[in-house]
Amino acid sequence: MSGRENLFVLPGHVGFAEYDVPLGIAHEMTGSLQVTQNLPGSINYLIQETAKSYNADFVLIDMSPSINSINQNLFMLSDYFIIPCSPDYFCLMAIDSLCNVFPAWVEWGKRVKESRVYAEAFYPAPSTPPKFLGTISQRYRPRDKNPAKSFQKWIDKINEKVQFKLVPTLRELDMLIDKYDVQEDGSTPDYNLSYISDFNSLIAQSQKHKVAVFALTDEQIEQSGKILETQKRNREDFKKVFLELAEKIIHRTSV
Incomplete structure (x- = not known):
């Protein structure tokens, strides 16, 4: 990919x-x-x-x-x-x-x-x-x-x-x-x-640019001002959730 x-x-x-x-x-x-x-x-x-x-x-x-x-x-x-x-x-x-x-x-x-x-x-x-x-x-x-x-x-x-x-x-x-x-x-x-x-509009942008939500760049979010800052925080929250979930799956499938 x-x-x-x-x-x-x-x-x-x-x-x-x-x-x-x-x-x-x-x-x-x-x-x-x-x-x-x-x-x-x-x-x-x-x-x-x-x-x-x-x-x-x-x-x-x-x-x-x-x-x-x-x-x-x-x-x-x-x-x-x-x-x-x-x-x-x-x-x-x-x-x-x-x-x-x-x-x-x-x-x-x-x-x-x-x-x-x-x-x-x-x-x-x-x-x-x-x-x-x-x-x-x-x-x-x-x-x-x-x-x-x-x-x-x-x-x-x-x-x-x-x-x-x-x-x-x-x-x-x-x-x-x-x-x-x-x-x-x-x-x-x-x-x-x-x-x-x-994650509302972040999902749409993720699909549009064919990247994961947490991999979206500021430019790909296509927002500005307070909305951009909010979406950036959402992006980082999503990344944290994804990494924690991935670690759980790796751990549980390694038993």
Whole structure:
């Protein structure tokens, strides 16, 4: 990627969605039809070989917010996963949905392991569920560097749902990192990795100039006076949040 010699981007394409139907059929057949045996493992093979060719340390997959065969496949080929959360009612409902979806996906992985046809596939199908790293609270409006009261209400509800419904489900599925499952005092840890507020116009400028928010120059912000000074502070706040989040991810994926 221009200006980031150690960052490589494999862009998505709308045509990739056409792969969902045949992949879904292959998932449902679970190896009973040999002609489909290489479909479930093909995405994993592509990603693994691409990562090897560029000597990549981390591969980050940005999944679409939907429950389909492609996402099931991408999820099961991953080592870890993070759930981004927006402070609203629909996100709260989505946590409930994940509690039903994850067991079904893990059960599919077990069937893949037991399938003789998939065992003989040229592209091995992913079958081991990833570990939960945590959630990220995002897209809220800050007030005094904290979420505004109306947003905090939903953030608290979502965090509670994660703690008392999602985490127990993941524990049963062996999808938690043991080291972070219980605190030294026996309490349940806070699985919220970071709070990322809505940076408004900085996001638009970031997209326009194709750089990270924290890498925007003063000129690229395209403001002046007090607005520029405010945006510069927001830019530095974003950089601090990003670095702290990156350190947490590196630490938790190094256990």
